[in-house]
Amino acid sequence: MGLDFEHRPSGSPFIERVWRSRSHDVDRMTSIATSRWNLVFWEQSGQVGVAVQGPESRAGTAPVPEDATFLGIGFSLGTTMPHLPINRLVDGFVELPDATRRSFWLKGSSWHLPGYDNAEEFVRRMVREDVLVRDPVVAAVLDGRSPKVSERTIQRRFIAMTGLSRGAVRQIERARHAAVLIQDGLPFSEVVHRLGYFDQPHLARSLTRYIGRTATWLRERPQGEPLSILYKTGTSMPANFPGQPIG
Incomplete structure (x- = not known):
C-alpha cells in the first residue's frame, strides 16, 4: 500500500519542484511540514479537483x-x-471552482490544466497575467543579500509573502534536510553536528514536530502510513540569516 511519488526540480525562479503521485490501498498519510505552498490537481473516479494548499507549520495526518x-x-x-x-492559508487550503479534465477557473479566467512536463509554461502564463508574483525583498534575503529596507520591513514582508516567520522556515528546512540525511544513512551524531542541533534529543524533537517520524523510523522505513513527498529543498537559509533562533 502507499503513494508512488515522482518529482523533479525546475529551472524557473517561481517553482521549487514539480511532482506527481498515485495512491493505492491507502487512506491516510503523514503530511510533513513544508514552508512552500502548492497548486495541486487530482483526479478520482472521473472527478477532477484543484486546490491551493498552503504551507504546513508542522507534521499532521491527512486523508x-x-x-x-x-x-x-x-x-x-x-x-x-x-x-x-498565502499568510491566510497556512495549515489550510482553498479549492478552486469549475474543475474538469481540461480546465479550471482561476482569478476570473479559464485555465487549461498543466501537465508534469509543461508546468513551467503554465507558470509563465500566471506571471504574464499578474496572477503570480515573487517578492524581491524576500528573494534578496534568501540569497543572503541585505535589502535596503529596515529589519522590521523585512520581517513583515517575509511573513506576508511566505506565511511563516524566518525562524519557522529555517527550522522546517533544517528538519527536512535532517530527514533526508538520515534516510541516506548518515549517522545521527553527524546529522546533529552538520545541521547545528544541540544534541540528539533536540534532533528527535524537531523530527517529531516537523516530519512526524522518529530518526529510527526514517532509517529503517518500515511498512505503515506513508509520508508525503520528502526532499531537500533547493533554497537553503543562509548561515548568517539575521536575528533567527534555531532551537
Whole structure:
C-alpha cells in the first residue's frame, strides 16, 4: 500500500519542484511540514479537483483519496498569488471552482490544466497575467543579500509573502534536510553536528514536530502510513540569516 511519488526540480525562479503521485490501498498519510505552498490537481473516479494548499507549520495526518492521481506545483519561497494571500492559508487550503479534465477557473479566467512536463509554461502564463508574483525583498534575503529596507520591513514582508516567520522556515528546512540525511544513512551524531542541533534529543524533537517520524523510523522505513513527498529543498537559509533562533 502507499503513494508512488515522482518529482523533479525546475529551472524557473517561481517553482521549487514539480511532482506527481498515485495512491493505492491507502487512506491516510503523514503530511510533513513544508514552508512552500502548492497548486495541486487530482483526479478520482472521473472527478477532477484543484486546490491551493498552503504551507504546513508542522507534521499532521491527512486523508488520501483512494486510487487517485495527483499533480503538484510547489512554488519557491516568496512567490505568491496576491488575490489569495498565502499568510491566510497556512495549515489550510482553498479549492478552486469549475474543475474538469481540461480546465479550471482561476482569478476570473479559464485555465487549461498543466501537465508534469509543461508546468513551467503554465507558470509563465500566471506571471504574464499578474496572477503570480515573487517578492524581491524576500528573494534578496534568501540569497543572503541585505535589502535596503529596515529589519522590521523585512520581517513583515517575509511573513506576508511566505506565511511563516524566518525562524519557522529555517527550522522546517533544517528538519527536512535532517530527514533526508538520515534516510541516506548518515549517522545521527553527524546529522546533529552538520545541521547545528544541540544534541540528539533536540534532533528527535524537531523530527517529531516537523516530519512526524522518529530518526529510527526514517532509517529503517518500515511498512505503515506513508509520508508525503520528502526532499531537500533547493533554497537553503543562509548561515548568517539575521536575528533567527534555531532551537
